[in-house]
Amino acid sequence: MAFSVTPPAKPLLDVLSGARRVPPPVWMMRQAGRYLPEYRAVREKAGGFLDLCFTPELAAEVTLQPIRRFGFDAAIIFSDILVVPHALGRAVRFEAGEGPRLDPLDTAEQIAALPTRADAATFAPVYEALRLTRAALDPAVTLLGFCGAPWTVATYMVAGHGTPDQAPARMFAYREPQAFAALIDRLTETSIDYLAAQLQAGADAVQIFDTWAGVLPPREFARWCAAPVRRIVEGVRAKVPGAKIIGFPRGVGALLGDFVERTGVDAVSIDWAAEPAFVRERVQTRVAVQGNLDPLALIAGGDALDRAVDDVLENFGTGRLIFNLGHGIQPQTPIAHVERMLRRVRG
Ligand code: CP3
Secondary structure, three states: OOOOOOOOOOHHHHHHOOOOOOOOOEOOOOOOOOOOHHHHHHHHHHOOHHHHHHOHHHHHHHHHHHHHHHOOOEEEOOOOOOHHHHHOOOOEEEEOOOEEEEOOOOOHHHHHOOOOOOOHHHHHHHHHHHHHHHHHOOOOOEEEEEEEOHHHHHHHHHHOOOOOOOHHHHHHHHHOHHHHHHHHHHHHHHHHHHHHHHHHOOOOEEEEEEOOHHHOOHHHHHHHHHHHHHHHHHHHHHHOOOOOEEEEEOOOHHHHHHHHHHHOOOEEEOOOOOOHHHHHHHHOOOOEEEEEEOHHHHHHOHHHHHHHHHHHHHHHOOOOEEEEEOOOOOOOOOHHHHHHHHHHHHO
């Protein structure tokens, strides 16, 4: 006898689709990482950081670790935003304690010489890791794919490393706007294909990380952040109709409303400095809000953590909320504090 079984609801996907959930679904940016002993063990076994990203079994394993330990509502595929420049032929290295290193890309000639298409073989292990993760994951857990926004990825490509305010890319964009636009275009096209393929490989939704959106004046923000993200949202939905997309334009403050209107994302991840009344009125009326516990409150623990958790719930719990941090969890965070946060969020 043939009968169909309704798949169990995914609380996080429900919120992206328009529902309010109490308690809110919860996960943490960088939830697989060095604060977990089981991550450090696999990381050591893998050798280099990119070896970990590009070995599907290991990437799937570290993606699942925080779900097993904490029961989060979302798993985010373990990878990095810099796999995109890697697939465009730029050497990417991760040196211990120093963050990423690339060969700087700071002339119009170098940008013109970038390949038109990313190397498909580079991304294949990421898709395989998504398939393995999906197969092992509780169906109620939302699986997230991701990429960096073109602006943020470009800041690392131009400078060759992270800087306090990404001045090298800002300067290059002023001095060589046409060359910089060509770089942003290349990243935009690559990101559309990459995110659509992640959704086809089993991701339920994707997040676009624009960690450095907040260093730009409004005019530059509209051109280099909002417009390319809009193109990605439209391009991905043309390939995968109804694709659910979360944006994270970190640090943009009052431009958040503008970002939501211009890009068409389903949710925005907000940093801890976002002003609650503004976000409720201008942002949460249109899209779901994800965030925004200060990662330092999670390190501090105790009453400071409890108060910070309650603030997030009070500020945004009346609308569509995905509980998260305002940025990634830091390596020195005690595991007991994550457990305390979860008990408080889930009541
Ligand atoms: O959220 C997750 O758990 C998924 C995995 C993930 C990583 N990087 C793994 C990682 C995600 C979503 C990212 C995104 C990313 N990578 C961003 C955007 C989000 C943000 O945090 O701002 C950026 C700017 C990068 C670039 C990058 N990768 C930097 C600056 C660094 C060094 C910082 C650090 O913590 O060392 C990385 C390395 C990196 N990416 C690590 C992890 C777990 C640490 C490397 C290690 O384990 O040795």
